[in-house]
Amino acid sequence: MGLIISVSIFLLAIIVNQSMLVGQTTSESVLDFPKAEIQDIRNEVFRYRSAEVDPDPIQADIETLTLYRKSALVDISNTSERLTIHYNNGVTYYHEVIQI
Amino acid sequence: MTKKSKKIHKESGVSETIGYIILFGIMTTGIALVTLYGYPVLLNEQANANVKNMERNMIALQSDVKSLNFKNVPYRENTLQISGGVFKVEKFSTDTKYFKVINETGNYQLIPAASFPGNEFHPGQLLFISEKGDILVGLQNGAVVKREQGGSTMLSEPRWFIDSSGSDKILVLIFTQIDSDADYAKSGIGILQMSSEQPVEVSYLLSSASPIRIEYHDTESDYFSAWRNYFNTFSATTDSTVTIPSVKKVIMKFYKVKILGL
Amino acid sequence: MxxxxxxxxxxxxxxxxxxxxxxxxxxxxxxxxFTPGDSHIIDMQLEQLGNDVLASMDTPIRYGDPSPLELYITDNDSSGFSNHFLLYANTAAQPGFGRIKFNSTVYYRKDADVGSYHFSDSGDIMTGREHMVNVNRRVFVKDYTNPPPPGPDDRPQSVLLEVTLWRD
Incomplete structure (x- = not known):
C-alpha cells in the first residue's frame, strides 16, 4: 500500500512539473489564429462578386479597414480568370488563388 | 497455520529495543540527509518555478496586450500571482531603451517627431525582477524578453513582419508603449488593469525601394542580445541594428497601453 | 492483557x-x-460565439437576397439588429451564465480616411471594466439608403461592423 502511494505521489509530482512548461496555452493560440477573419474576407469577396459591382473600391475598403483596425495586410486582386486573396498578419499567412 | 508459526517463532535472542534504535537511527539519518541536501534543491527549484511562473504570466499578459491592440478590446484585466520577486510597471520615459527607424536613402527619420520627441520610440515595460537579482523578465514593445546573467533572450516575439508576396516589399512594424499615471509595483497577488488608447498610424510609400534601418538602443546590455537575435530573423546583423534592404512601403502602428491599476 | x-x-x-x-x-x-492562462478560455468561447452569430446573421435567407445584417446596416435599423443579435447570442447561453450584452460600431472608408459611427447596443451602460471581447464582420452594403451623418459615401461598399460583447 505504502509503495503504491509513494509511486503515485512521485508520478503526480512529475505530471505537475511537466505542466510548468512555459508557452502559450491552447486558448491563447486559438485567440491568436485569425480563422474568423479569413473566413469573413473570403465570404465578403464572394458576396461582392456575385453582386456584380465594380470590385476595386470594395477591395480598397477591405484592405484599408483591415489595416486600420486589425493591423493585417490584405491584398485582393482580380483578373478575368483568377482571383487572389492574400492575408498576412505577421503570424498567420494565407494565400488563395481561385480559378474562375 | 497458527500452529506452524508458533513453532518457528523463537524470540529469545531478539531485542525489540535494538530493532527500534536501528529503525529510528535510519529514519533520523534519512530525514537529516533530506534536510541537508534535498531541501536546498527544493528551494532552488521553487525559485526557478517562480521565474517560470512569471514567464508564463508575461506571455498571458502579452496575449492580453494583443487583444487590446489587434482585437480593439477597450479594457482587459488579468490576475497575477507574483512570488519570488517584484513586478513593476515602468512607464515610458526618456530612458535609455528606445527604438529608431531610419530610411537610409537620405537618412530620413521615420518615427514621427510630433508624437515621439527626437524621433525616438520609448516603449517602457512591464518588468519582473527576481529575488535572485540577476533575472529580469519584461514585456517590452509587445515582446517577452528575459535577462539572465548578462545575456538575454526573447521568449515571445512582437508582431513585426515583411510581406513580399506582391511586387513591393512591405515592412510592418507594430510598436507598443506602456503608460501609467502612477508607478506601480507589487508582490503577491495583483490584478493588472489595462486599457488601450487610440493608436498612431504612419505609413510611407517610398519613391524607390530603399534600405530601412531599425535601431534598438539599450544600456547595461539589458535586452541587447534578445533584440539582436530577433533582428537576425530579418537580416543578418551583429549588433542591435538591422538594415532591411529594398523596402518599398513602411507601415508603422504605435499602440499605447495604459495601466490603470495593479 | x-x-x-x-x-x-x-x-x-x-x-x-x-x-x-x-x-x-x-x-x-x-x-x-496560479495559472492566469485559463482566463482566456472564456474569451475564446465568447469570441467564437460572437463570430458565429454575426456569420449566421450575414447569411442571406435566399440566394441572391441581401443578408439580414446588410439590411440592418442599410436602413440603420439599430433596434432590429439588437433584437436579432441578442436572440441568437442568448439562445446558446447556458443557465448560470449571465446574459450577453453588446455595443457595436461601424467603420467605413471614405477616400483615404476611415470614419465610424455608433450603430447599435443592448441598452446597457458600459462601465469600461467588463471582461470584453471584440468580434467583427465585413458587411457588403449595396445601397446605403439611410447613412447616419457624417456618413459613408453613397456607393456599394464593404463596411466593418465591430461588436464588443460581454456577459453581465
Missing part, C-alpha cells in the same frame, strides 16, 4: 506516513501555481 507486538509497526507506519505527507507537501508547495 496488553502486549507490545504491534508497537513497532505502528511507529513505522506513523513515521512513514509523516515522511510521505511531508514529501508530498514539499513537492506540491514547490510547484503549485
Amino acid at each position: 496488553v502486549n507490545e507486538n504491534g508497537v513497532l509497526y505502528t511507529i513505522e507506519g506513523v513515521a512513514a506516513g509523516v515522511l510521505m505527507i511531508t514529501t508530498a507537501y514539499l513537492v506540491v508547495s514547490t510547484t503549485v501555481m
Whole structure:
C-alpha cells in the first residue's frame, strides 16, 4: 500500500512539473489564429462578386479597414480568370488563388 | 497455520529495543540527509518555478496586450500571482531603451517627431525582477524578453513582419508603449488593469525601394542580445541594428497601453 | 492483557506516513501555481460565439437576397439588429451564465480616411471594466439608403461592423 502511494505521489509530482512548461496555452493560440477573419474576407469577396459591382473600391475598403483596425495586410486582386486573396498578419499567412 | 508459526517463532535472542534504535537511527539519518541536501534543491527549484511562473504570466499578459491592440478590446484585466520577486510597471520615459527607424536613402527619420520627441520610440515595460537579482523578465514593445546573467533572450516575439508576396516589399512594424499615471509595483497577488488608447498610424510609400534601418538602443546590455537575435530573423546583423534592404512601403502602428491599476 | 507486538509497526507506519505527507507537501508547495492562462478560455468561447452569430446573421435567407445584417446596416435599423443579435447570442447561453450584452460600431472608408459611427447596443451602460471581447464582420452594403451623418459615401461598399460583447 505504502509503495503504491509513494509511486503515485512521485508520478503526480512529475505530471505537475511537466505542466510548468512555459508557452502559450491552447486558448491563447486559438485567440491568436485569425480563422474568423479569413473566413469573413473570403465570404465578403464572394458576396461582392456575385453582386456584380465594380470590385476595386470594395477591395480598397477591405484592405484599408483591415489595416486600420486589425493591423493585417490584405491584398485582393482580380483578373478575368483568377482571383487572389492574400492575408498576412505577421503570424498567420494565407494565400488563395481561385480559378474562375 | 497458527500452529506452524508458533513453532518457528523463537524470540529469545531478539531485542525489540535494538530493532527500534536501528529503525529510528535510519529514519533520523534519512530525514537529516533530506534536510541537508534535498531541501536546498527544493528551494532552488521553487525559485526557478517562480521565474517560470512569471514567464508564463508575461506571455498571458502579452496575449492580453494583443487583444487590446489587434482585437480593439477597450479594457482587459488579468490576475497575477507574483512570488519570488517584484513586478513593476515602468512607464515610458526618456530612458535609455528606445527604438529608431531610419530610411537610409537620405537618412530620413521615420518615427514621427510630433508624437515621439527626437524621433525616438520609448516603449517602457512591464518588468519582473527576481529575488535572485540577476533575472529580469519584461514585456517590452509587445515582446517577452528575459535577462539572465548578462545575456538575454526573447521568449515571445512582437508582431513585426515583411510581406513580399506582391511586387513591393512591405515592412510592418507594430510598436507598443506602456503608460501609467502612477508607478506601480507589487508582490503577491495583483490584478493588472489595462486599457488601450487610440493608436498612431504612419505609413510611407517610398519613391524607390530603399534600405530601412531599425535601431534598438539599450544600456547595461539589458535586452541587447534578445533584440539582436530577433533582428537576425530579418537580416543578418551583429549588433542591435538591422538594415532591411529594398523596402518599398513602411507601415508603422504605435499602440499605447495604459495601466490603470495593479 | 496488553502486549507490545504491534508497537513497532505502528511507529513505522506513523513515521512513514509523516515522511510521505511531508514529501508530498514539499513537492506540491514547490510547484503549485496560479495559472492566469485559463482566463482566456472564456474569451475564446465568447469570441467564437460572437463570430458565429454575426456569420449566421450575414447569411442571406435566399440566394441572391441581401443578408439580414446588410439590411440592418442599410436602413440603420439599430433596434432590429439588437433584437436579432441578442436572440441568437442568448439562445446558446447556458443557465448560470449571465446574459450577453453588446455595443457595436461601424467603420467605413471614405477616400483615404476611415470614419465610424455608433450603430447599435443592448441598452446597457458600459462601465469600461467588463471582461470584453471584440468580434467583427465585413458587411457588403449595396445601397446605403439611410447613412447616419457624417456618413459613408453613397456607393456599394464593404463596411466593418465591430461588436464588443460581454456577459453581465
